Every structure is written in structure tokens, then in C-alpha cells.
Amino acid sequence: MSLTIQGLSHQIIDGDNHRHLLDNLSLSVAQGECVALMGESGSGKTTLLNLIAGLEPVQQGKIDVAGLALQQASDKQLSQLRKQHIGIIFQQFNLLTSLSVQDNIEFSAKLAGRYNAEHGLALAEQLGISELLNKYPATLSGGEMQRVAIARALNSRPQLLLADEPTGNLDENNSCHVVEQLVNLAKSNNTALLMVTHSVDVARSMDKIYRLQDGSLSLFTG
Ligand SMILES: Nc1ncnc2c1ncn2[C@@H]1O[C@H](COP(=O)(O)OP(=O)(O)O)[C@@H](O)[C@H]1O
Ligand SMILES: [Mg+2]
Secondary structure, eight states: OOEEEEEEEEEEEETTEEEEEEEEEEEEEOTTOEEEEEOOTTSSHHHHHHHHTTSSOOOEEEEEETTEEGGGOOHHHHHHHHHHHEEEEOTTOOOOTTSOHHHHHHHHHHHTTOOOHHHHHHHHHHTTOGGGTTSOGGGSOHHHHHHHHHHHHHHTOOSEEEEESTTTTSOHHHHHHHHHHHHHHHHHTTOEEEEEOSOHHHHTTSSEEEEEETTEEEEOOO
């Protein structure tokens, strides 16, 4: 398994109240498995991704990513895990504005110590962004930025790829196409994918769809 979560609970302080955002939640995602995460705004999807990425401390329960038990890990181990084994695609893509598209794509792979020029170029080719390599992020459209962010995240060949509404500001047709590409690439790289999306159409190209509600996950079969 690339990701195993057991009995995860997470409280937040909301004014004077403690709110159980996540309540005894469990989830497993195998290598190469693509999972969609849906749920209402405020249900805790981003918090769950942050916990899995080791960006927020585990309060209760167990999270295991690529063989590391996050609840026992040091800050150094967590940052090493993020560099080596986790890819993240943020809602706003977070491309590095001072670097060219090519340097953006190479960045994560170099951090992971897994830089391979041919792999980066092949990803750019597969995502249809080869002709953008010398451009800078500020000159790209939203859809182009998204594909660059996908290439960057996959180029380090992570065991687990986390994506938080990566299709948020793109139209449905475009989104479905890019997500299909993302799923195919994740599978051919044997990368597990956990993707937050609001679109049922987008979610349908994934292997499983979970809904986060009242702190736990249920398999969505609609
Ligand atoms: N560190 C925090 N402290 C207090 N409240 C938080 C914190 N992080 C998130 N929240 C609250 O938790 C809820 C879930 O947030 P979030 O995980 O961003 O949900 P989603 O991504 O599903 O929209 C929201 O009500 C948010 O305001
Ligand atoms: Mg969110």
C-alpha cells in the first residue's frame, strides 16, 4: 500500500467549541490506484490531504505513507518523505514564477534526487506542453499551468500523488480530458493518486470515489 490510514481523528477549535472534523477515519490506497475524494466545502478534505502530506501533526490514529508512520516521524523524516515520495498539486498550482516551465518540471525531481532529463521531456510530450518549456508561468493559460503542475508533480516519480481540486477553474470538458491523462500517467508510473474534486464527471475516471461526510469516508456508488 502507498497509503494506509487507520482510526484517524482530528479536532479543530472553532470559537469556543472543539469540532471533530475527522472521526475514526480509515482509508487504503494501493500503488497505481486512483481515488477521488468528494465532499462539501468545509468537510475536511484539504485538512486530510495536509495530514497525509505530514504538513499537520497527527492527533489520533495512524497514517502510513510509503512505509513511514507519520504519527511517530520527526520533522526531518517528514520533509524527506515529501521530497522523495509525495507529489502535490495545489489548487492554485503554485508554480515557481522565476523559473521557466522546464525548470519548474525539473525542480521536484532534482529535490528527490531522481532527476532524469528524458523522463521530464517524455512527460511534457505526453501532456502536450513540449512547446512551452522555455516560457514562464505568468504567460501561460490556466489549463497550461495545470498541465505543467502535473508534469512537475509526476517527474519525481512519487509513490503518492495528492491533488487538491486541480481542475477547479477549468471547464468540464478540459478537466475530464486532463484528469484522464493524469490517471493514465499515474498508472504507468505506478503512483497512487488521491484527488479532491467537486465534479462527478471528473471523479468517474478514477478507480474509486469516496465521500467525506461527518468526519468519515463512504464509498460513493451513484
Ligand atoms: N488549523 C485550523 N484551525 C481551525 N479551523 C480549521 C483549521 N484548518 C481547517 N479549519 C476549518 O476546518 C474546516 C474544514 O476545512 P478544510 O479541510 O479546508 O475543508 P474542505 O477542504 O473540505 O473545504 C473548515 O471549517 C475550516 O475553517
Ligand atoms: Mg479544500
